[in-house]
Amino acid sequence: MESKYKTQEEKYEYISKQHGGYYRHNFTDHAYLYNLYFPPREVINHLKDNIDNLVLNYPMAQNALAELISDIIDQPTERIVVGNGGAEIIKILSGRLAKKIIVPVPSFNEYANAAPEGQAVEFPLEFPSFQLDVDKFADEAIKVGADMAVVVTPNNPTSMLVPKSDLIRLSEKLRKHNCMLIIDESFLDFANNKEQISLEQDIEKYPNMAILKSMSKAYGICGLRIGYLLTANLDFSKSVRNGVHIWNINGFAEEFLRILPQYKHEFEDSCKIVKADRDVFYKKLCAIDGMHVFKPDANYIYCRLPDTALSGPEVTKRLFIEHNIYIKDSVGKTQPDADRYVRIASRTNEENAKLIEALKNVMYVKG
Template identity: 85%
Template sequence: MDSKYKTQEEKYEYIANQHGGYYRHNFTDHAYLYNLYFPPKEIFSHLKENIEDLVLNYPMAQNALAELIGNVINQPTERIVVGNGAAEIIKILSSSLAKKIIIPVPSFNEYVNAAPKGNAVEFPLEFPSFQLDVDKFADEAIKIGADMAVVVTPNNPTSIVVPKADLIRLAEKLKPSNCMLIIDESFLDFANDKEQISLEQDICKYPNMAILKSMSKAYGICGLRIGYMLTANVDFAKVVRNGIHIWNINGFAEEFLRILPQYKQEFEASCNKVKVDRDLFYKQLCTIDGMTVFKPDANYIFCRLPDTALSGPEVTKRLFIKHNIYIKDSVGKTQPDADRYIRIASRTPEENTTLIAALKEVMYE
């Protein structure tokens, strides 16, 4: 065992306070949300073959990187800002640009965490469905004078998509108030009919809209740290770009983007495999007595534990200590009954089946 801990209990306490580096600690990670089936081996071989150049030379800067992303998503360079993961762009949006930002909760905590105290307003999702009422959300955004509104779709942790028509209506409602709508599509590649749901190809119609995407999730490249923002509002793109330092992306990430268009078919196939595994996992979770399982649109599943079961934090801890499996509870999210909810990332069918059996074993006293 690592010298940082001597028992499985100590290991749990250590891991629960980390943000990554999990692969060093030998447990099954059903907490982080990424594509297990991409990149293919050929991409790793290419990076290995070019390792000397990638290590020894300066990478490219923002304009050239934006062009590489543009080749992947079929968009012009001036609409794109490339971040060291989406987290870098979130930090600029929340901490520097937004005077008042509003976000439906529960959601990805970083939008609120990055905002100065008092600048972020949390808007509760409809309970217990966790659906977003965009009309109420727009009314609240206008009422508080928000200059930025964020919607994550599929949402994290709920794994629920916000319909495209709702997002368009929301953008139109916010437009007269000069409120910028940020749509985080980081998990959209795992949704069914993503081409019909995504607003990427319609972005030119909505000048008060920007799409944010973490590539780490869908492309399975958490360690490479690539994210981007897309907007037809070129002035807004310039302001965000001004917050990014000159060499924010390393050479490995740049080279990955350069060769990525060659692997479009492999990428689509990997996302389809994730969806098949997730749908089977969802059906298996639904067989657990008393468990409320929300139908997922992403590669993770949001569940409410039965009232007679142990709490989310207790189940999470016992699952790790007894079975060396790590999931996320919802304590720390802004929502009613947060300690009753858990979020589980879908992995391989074998690992998902193992988790189901382990979960049934630890749920009750």
């Protein structure tokens, strides 16, 4: 891989164009958002021990995969669609099913990117708070004739939750206008009081609602590519299921789902550690003079750089070149002053402390 670049600056230019495979390049990744404390070594060893069968045999198809997710989330299989990561399901929702989709921005770009040209509407979050006014959002969805609306909670990149009561009110307003509400809960396991704020167990009350979850983030399995959609609207789940091919999940992912219920306590404990590390990290970022730090509900933190500091892209590049640490700037997100914002994934306390010192070192022009 070193043949792809000769200098640290060339390495940065190469990495900044990639969408994965970071582990091959020897730097500290504060960009991608996943649980560093799960899965436990026993899970990896189990997959190793079964590698012959997992490589040589066909995996199961959609109905059987839905049964495995059903065992994890305690929902009927007919409500579940299993995807090759959340991205496969997003492609079906935005690219095939929605005639007009509305998405608050800034948010995860793929919902808008996957839609055919002219079929995605971007709704700006309140600025500078980045809060979602669900009543204004509902009004805009109705005005533009959207048949699908998306809310990511906690949002990416802002790491902020949308209150459950707001989402219920939004669903009820949209229902009268035949608009499906997609709630992306991919990062909800890192929020406090998850059981009280998730709509997963209330899904049967809201026929125009679907929950989307990428399991890569919370379960630390980005390479296995598993996501699922849950809805009590069986016509909708059938339409989504019709968009996936028969063997869309590989044997390693299938086996992971099969054994996952055995590790429920380990998973819950891992999320507690992630949250504890994040909370310490948040306090340290808040102590940087002039930095505006948004209180996080996920495992990453959104920051507005001090007005006198370098821009987000400049800070990101210097951090990588001088300290071999990679974060994400917000250029490319639809928002005001995008070049003043950065998103930083929380890692271990030691790595977070190193990033704080490195960030303070690169934020300003050196005299």
